[in-house]
Every structure is written in C-alpha cells, then in structure tokens.
Amino acid sequence: MQDYRSNRERTEKTKAALIAAARALFVEKGYAETSTPEIVTAAGITRGALYHHFEDKRALFRAVVREEALAVTREIERAAPERLAPLDALIAGGNAYLDAMRIVGRTRLLLIEGPTVLGFVEMKQLDEETTALTLKHGLEAALGPGNGSRIPVDALADILSAAFDRAALAVDAGGDAARYRAAIAHMIEHITG
Numbered sequence: 001m002q003d004y005r006s007n008r009e010r011t012e013k014t015k016a017a018l019i020a021a022a023r024a025l026f027v028e029k030g031y032a033e034t035s036t037p038e039i040v041t042a043a044g045i046t047r048g049a050l051y052h053h054f055e056d057k058r059a060l061f062r063a064v065v066r067e068e069a070l071a072v073t074r075e076i077e078r079a080a081p082e083r084l085a086p087l088d089a090l091i092a093g094g095n096a097y098l099d100a101m102r103i104v105g106r107t108r109l110l111l112i113e114g115p116t117v118l119g120f121v122e123m124k125q126l127d128e129e130t131t132a133l134t135l136k137h138g139l140e141a142a143l144g145p146g147n148g149s150r151i152p153v154d155a156l157a158d159i160l161s162a163a164f165d166r167a168a169l170a171v172d173a174g175g176d177a178a179r180y181r182a183a184i185a186h187m188i189e190h191i192t193g
Contacts, residue, residue: 011053014045014049014053015063017044017045018039018040018045018049018054018060019060019063021040021042021043022034022039022043022060022061022063022064023067023068023105023109024042025039025042026061026064026105026108026109027104027108027109030108031061031113034057036050036057039057039060058118061113061117062118062122064109065109065110065113065114065118065123065126066126068106068109068110069110069126069129069130069131070130071100071103071106072100072101072106072110072130072131073131073133073134075096075097075100076093076096076100076134077134079092079095079096079099080092080093080134080138086138086141086142086192087142087188087192089138089141090135090138090142090192091184091188091189093134093135093138094181094185095181097131097164098164098167098168098171098177098184101172102171102172102177107168107172108172111165111168111169127161131161132158132161135160135161135164136154136157139156139157140153142188142192143192156191160187163187164184167180167183167184
C-alpha cells in the first residue's frame with residue numbers, strides 16, 4: 001500500500017511540475033515558441049518523464065488549459081453558491097469570471113492560445129465541461145421552469161459566454177473592469193427579466 005501511494009504521489013508531483021513549468025513558459029513565450037527541452041529543464045524532470053505522462057507538447061498544453069478552465073470554474077462556483085437567488089448568482093458568476101480571468105496569462109491561455117492550438121471544437125468541449133456548464137445551469141435557474149422552448153438556453157449560453165470572453169479580453173488589454181461588470185449585470189438582468 002505504501003509503495004502504491006508513493007508511486008501515485010510521485011506521479012502527481014511530476015505531472016504538477018510539468019504543468020506548472022509549461023504554464024509559465026506558455027504564458028511567457030507562447031505555445032509555438034516553447035520547446036519541450038525548455039519545459040523539462042524548467043520542471044527539473046527528464047524528457048522521458050514528460051513523454052511518460054503526456055503524449056506530446058500539445059497534450060501537455062491541453063492539461064495546462066484544462067487546469068486553467070477548472071480554476072475559473074471553481075471561482076465562479078465559489079462566488080455563486082446555491083443559496084443566492086438565480087439572478088444574483090448569474091451576476092456574481094459573471095463578475096467572478098472576469099476576476100478569475102485577470103490572473104496573469106489566463107486570458108492568453110484560454111482565449112488566444114487555446115483556440116489556436118487546440119481548435120474551436122476542442123475548446124468548446126472543454127468550455128462545455130467547465131465554465132459554460134455553470135452558465136447554462138445558472139441561466140436555466142434564472143429563466144425558470146416555465147421557459148420551455150421559449151428561449152434556447154444552449155444558444156443563449158454560447159452567446160453570453162462569447163460576451164464574457166470579449167469582456168475578459170478587453171479588461172486584459174487595460175479596459176475598466178467595473179464598466180464591464182456593470183454592462184454584464186445589465187445584460188443579464190434584461191435577458192432574464
């Protein structure tokens with residue numbers, strides 16, 4: 001039992017080191033300009049260990065992006081607990097998304113490099129497993145059970161997600177986060193009202 005736990009712990013530690021080193025380099029240099037030898041050197045791990053845990057650099061990038069998306073989702077869920085009214089939860093979740101995207105490099109990884117490296121379909125699938133799923137559930141709650149097919153929630157979630165992404169890009173480029181929070185709250189109130 002001890003050996004199994006030790007092996008599992010070593011595996012997780014190695015993967016975490018690779019993901020952390022890769023994240024730092026992908027943020028600093030971009031995916032295309034980052035080499036696997038740089039990653040393993042920064043992680044203090046052999047190249048063989050990299051390929052033991054990840055098929056290639058793209059698979060490692062996918063793991064980095066997934067970690068970032070999960071971190072954003074956790075922040076949204078933390079800011080919008082079930083005890084909040086649905087409209088308040090949607091607004092709090094939108095604000096949490098903008099705040100979470102202010103982590104250095106996150107906008108680049110999730111909104112610029114991610115779609116370029118992994119493609120739209122793979123990024124959409126990841127989004128649907130993480131932040132878009134929380135948005136869809138929030139919209140369903142805010143629109144209520146009487147919505148039926150009146151508003152296609154999946155399409156609405158896609159459109160709002162794109163608006164949140166655009167706001168995150170604008171804030172990352174120096175835009176006033178408070179103005180974007182206000183605009184998002186206004187939009188959500190009118191959509192669900």
